[in-house]
Amino acid sequence: MDDMRIVERTVNTKASKISAKGVQVHYGATHALKDVDVEILENTVTAFIGPSGCGKSTFLRCLNRMNDTIPSCRVDGSITLDGENIYDPRVDPVRLRARVGMVFQKPNPFPKSIYDNVAYGPKIHGLARTKAELDEIVETSLRKAALWNEAKDRLASPGTGLSGGQQQRLCIARAIATSPEVLLMDEPCSALDPIATAQVEELIDELRASFSVVIVTHSMQQAARVSQKTAFFHLGNLVEYGETGQVFTTPQDPRTEAYITGRIG
Amino acid sequence: MNSTHILSAFDRDLEAVQALVMRMGGLVETALLEAAEALDARDEEMASRVRAGDKAIDALEDQINIECARLIALRAPAAGDLRTVLTVMKIAAALERAGDYAKNLAKRTAVLSQMPQVMGASGSIRRLAKAVVQMLNDALDAYIRRDVKLAEDVRQRDRDIDQMYNSIFREFLTHMMEDPRNIGPCMHLHFIAKNIERVGDHATSVAEQVIYLVTGSLPGEERPKFDTTSARG
Ligand SMILES: Nc1ncnc2c1ncn2[C@@H]1O[C@H](COP(=O)(O)OP(=O)(O)OP(=O)(O)O)[C@@H](O)[C@H]1O
Numbered sequence: 001m002d003d004m005r006i007v008e009r010t011v012n013t014k015a016s017k018i019s020a021k022g023v024q025v026h027y028g029a030t031h032a033l034k035d036v037d038v039e040i041l042e043n044t045v046t047a048f049i050g051p052s053g054c055g056k057s058t059f060l061r062c063l064n065r066m067n068d069t070i071p072s073c074r075v076d077g078s079i080t081l082d083g084e085n086i087y088d089p090r091v092d093p094v095r096l097r098a099r100v101g102m103v104f105q106k107p108n109p110f111p112k113s114i115y116d117n118v119a120y121g122p123k124i125h126g127l128a129r130t131k132a133e134l135d136e137i138v139e140t141s142l143r144k145a146a147l148w149n150e151a152k153d154r155l156a157s158p159g160t161g162l163s164g165g166q167q168q169r170l171c172i173a174r175a176i177a178t179s180p181e182v183l184l185m186d187e188p189c190s191a192l193d194p195i196a197t198a199q200v201e202e203l204i205d206e207l208r209a210s211f212s213v214v215i216v217t218h219s220m221q222q223a224a225r226v227s228q229k230t231a232f233f234h235l236g237n238l239v240e241y242g243e244t245g246q247v248f249t250t251p252q253d254p255r256t257e258a259y260i261t262g263r264i265g
Numbered sequence: 266m267n268s269t270h271i272l273s274a275f276d277r278d279l280e281a282v283q284a285l286v287m288r289m290g291g292l293v294e295t296a297l298l299e300a301a302e303a304l305d306a307r308d309e310e311m312a313s314r315v316r317a318g319d320k321a322i323d324a325l326e327d328q329i330n331i332e333c334a335r336l337i338a339l340r341a342p343a344a345g346d347l348r349t350v351l352t353v354m355k356i357a358a359a360l361e362r363a364g365d366y367a368k369n370l371a372k373r374t375a376v377l378s379q380m381p382q383v384m385g386a387s388g389s390i391r392r393l394a395k396a397v398v399q400m401l402n403d404a405l406d407a408y409i410r411r412d413v414k415l416a417e418d419v420r421q422r423d424r425d426i427d428q429m430y431n432s433i434f435r436e437f438l439t440h441m442m443e444d445p446r447n448i449g450p451c452m453h454l455h456f457i458a459k460n461i462e463r464v465g466d467h468a469t470s471v472a473e474q475v476i477y478l479v480t481g482s483l484p485g486e487e488r489p490k491f492d493t494t495s496a497r498g
């Protein structure tokens with residue numbers, strides 16, 4: 001992709017990882033997403049931005065079939081992962097969610113120990129053969145999520161006993177412990193202080209070497225800092241999708257310009 | 266972008282920094298006109314006022330740069346706002362250079378008033394200065410009105426300035442060949458004409474900033490150059 005950044009990691013791709021075409025989402029009578037087309041590229045951080053209620057989380061949840069769990073929700077159109085239709089009845093949503101991991105807007109640790117929160121995924125997907133291997137996955141995941149120093153002496157205590165920002169980093173560690181191919185993050189930093197935020201942003205940039213990351217954020221600066229592609233949603237429409245540097249210097253649509261410069265009332 | 270920010274202090278900051286540029290533009294225009302008039306009237310007092318006035322222009326540029334740095338740090342402008350800040354800085358730099366040329370013109374006035382007068386010379390220089398100041402004025406108007414058409418017009422007018430300069434150059438050459446005593450003053454007058462012509466280039470770059478501000482890209486097509494005084498291979 002045409003990243004305008006001057007200093008760049010050696011990742012550059014045009015290969016599509018997820019391809020969404022004509023995606024429509026209804027919650028009962030609410031038409032939440034209207035005919036959205038997006039290509040999520042490999043080894044790329046894609047930021048979804050837009051005003052509250054425009055459908056960012058809804059679209060993110062389409063990408064790993066989280067919307068299946070909402071009874072009123074109906075998804076139409078096609079979404080493929082590596083060319084494979086993820087809504088095919090033969091696709092197991094649980095396996096899909098191991099490949100397309102998710103970090104939610106609100107931290108939601110399991111009511112288990114810090115260690116078990118991170119070890120759970122690798123255990124059920126058989127990613128570790130020995131306790132030592134599992135220990136290592138837990139440690140590297142916690143380190144990458146910038147939680148290791150705070151958690152290493154209390155791995156056995158409950159995850160729910162951590163502070164809000166620490167819980168969010170625990171959820172990030174849990175999501176990356178299974179080495180997903182795509183990581184979906186819904187406002188992952190809204191409860192984090194600036195240092196933890198910077199650490200998570202650095203992690204996102206590192207993850208890009210091996211995965212695709214899609215991040216929903218209300219911080220324009222965060223979108224600009226971490227992403228190579230930016231998609232702007234407005235009232236259920238995908239208004240603009242382009243290279244992040246271009247979107248933030250010369251957006252093509254007046255609605256995008258109004259939003260990123262702080263002009264939508 | 267005409268609509269206002271949700272955070273109105275942001276609008277006030279952007280307006281304030283643009284107002285500084287307009288003030289700077291006004292000072293530069295006056296300096297150029299007065300320098301040309303002082304030359305014509307051999308008015309050393311006016312010339313020295315122009316020279317002293319350049320400090321205020323420089324100070325304004327410094328202030329604009331400081332305000333822009335603050336705006337970038339505190340408000341993280343994007344899109345049209347970002348282009349506004351970037352163009353403000355570039356225009357301030359162009360105006361500062363133009364102000365320097367006015368000062369240089371005024372300096373030469375003092376030297377020239379000790380020399381014999383050259384027939385008709387200061388009149389053509391005054392006409393050149395007027396045309397250039399009009400260009401600068403229109404470029405700044407185009408900036409405030411976000412008027413790409415006017416900016417494009419200013420850009421095209423630069424070729425008229427080049428042509429005026431070329432004919433002044435030939436005029437001086439004739440004077441110098443006619444009478445060697447004209448060489449000293451004509452050399453000074455030529456530098457003056459050349460400097461005014463350069464102010465035209467700065468007015469043109471202001472106009473180009475207007476085009477960038479509005480459209481997001483600098484005009485691509487090369488401006489035709491009509492400087493026939495430089496040797497061609
Ligand atoms: N579970 C649900 N049931 C019914 N309607 C829903 C549900 N989830 C979302 N919606 C509606 O769908 C629309 C899009 O919501 P969504 O949560 O995707 O917005 P968003 O862009 O993520 O907003 P925010 O920035 O506030 O998180 C909204 O009108 C919302 O009310």
Ligand SMILES: [Mg+2]
Pocket residue numbers: 056057058105186216
């Ligand atoms: Mg949301």
